[in-house]
Amino acid sequence: MKPEGSRRDSGESDRVGAPPEDDACQPDLPQRNRGSTPDQVRGRLSPAPAGEIAFSAAVVSLHGRAVLHDIACTIRPGELVAVCGPNGAGKSTLLRALAGLLPGMPPRDPRRVAYLPQGARCAWAMTVGEVAALGRIPHGDAAGTPVTYALQSCGILALRDRRVDRISGGEARRAMLARAFSTEPDLFLLDEPTADLDPAAADGVMRLLRHTAEAGRAVVVVQHAIDLAIRFAHRMIVVRSGRITADLPAREALPFVAAAFGLPFGVDPEPRLLPPDDRLASP
Numbered sequence: 001m002k003p004e005g006s007r008r009d010s011g012e013s014d015r016v017g018a019p020p021e022d023d024a025c026q027p028d029l030p031q032r033n034r035g036s037t038p039d040q041v042r043g044r045l046s047p048a049p050a051g052e053i054a055f056s057a058a059v060v061s062l063h064g065r066a067v068l069h070d071i072a073c074t075i076r077p078g079e080l081v082a083v084c085g086p087n088g089a090g091k092s093t094l095l096r097a098l099a100g101l102l103p104g105m106p107p108r109d110p111r112r113v114a115y116l117p118q119g120a121r122c123a124w125a126m127t128v129g130e131v132a133a134l135g136r137i138p139h140g141d142a143a144g145t146p147v148t149y150a151l152q153s154c155g156i157l158a159l160r161d162r163r164v165d166r167i168s169g170g171e172a173r174r175a176m177l178a179r180a181f182s183t184e185p186d187l188f189l190l191d192e193p194t195a196d197l198d199p200a201a202a203d204g205v206m207r208l209l210r211h212t213a214e215a216g217r218a219v220v221v222v223q224h225a226i227d228l229a230i231r232f233a234h235r236m237i238v239v240r241s242g243r244i245t246a247d248l249p250a251r252e253a254l255p256f257v258a259a260a261f262g263l264p265f266g267v268d269p270e271p272r273l274l275p276p277d278d279r280l281a282s283p
Helices: 091-098 128-139 144-153 169-182 199-214 226-232 250-261
Strands: 040-047 053-062 065-075 080-084 113-116 187-191 218-222 235-240 243-249
Touching: 053 091, 065 091, 065 243, 080 091, 080 199, 080 226, 080 250, 091 187, 091 218, 091 235, 113 169, 128 144, 128 169, 144 169, 169 187, 169 199, 187 199, 199 218, 199 226, 226 250, 235 250, 243 250
Parallel strands: 080 218, 080 235, 113 187, 187 218
Antiparallel strands: 040 053, 053 065, 235 243
């Protein structure tokens, strides 16, 4: 295949560590088209061998506009997959398709799939611990151990009793991520989970997601930080103008993601921040 062409707020919690559903409080779920042309998904979401999830579609139309074309992808346990591409390329729609959230698609089991929408937020005066505990709703229980584990994994255990509307944006983002972790799903579908995070916290979250995948879960992230995607993802799916232009090991996908953004790629001689170590860098 050839390519187409600060510092954190005072009092913020400890760093994200390696690991020791339903949607967010105010999810941005897809809405039915109110116009004359219905939303349409001509495709299917189906289980594949050994716990894999496969999605294929000739076309996905939302609000009367074709958003995805000729899509086919498979998500496997044990992999962290980064979905990359320009704004408006269809990345979030692909993620919602994998979650079974598009019109006419059968819903996925919320005990097995955790979906974190882009810009997920909580507008209610809940504590961080209460937000994370919402991830137990699909199981119908109030189990405390998964919630504590999720808060610890996301580096916000010290914020458990703080109100989520009175902490920094990056801390609130990790509270939403902890909600997904407390569900203990088989499949994580996360739309820009490192948005609003400082460089060290973003690195920590991606490191956590890599560990989670290598522990046997399937993890899919929409990611605009290409350096993080290349460093931590096992595989990169590049989406451009509603089509998948590459589905390759992360480093091999770099020419395709460069073409999608219309940018050159190569070795940058400029000084830059370095990650803590290279042990989890993609091969």
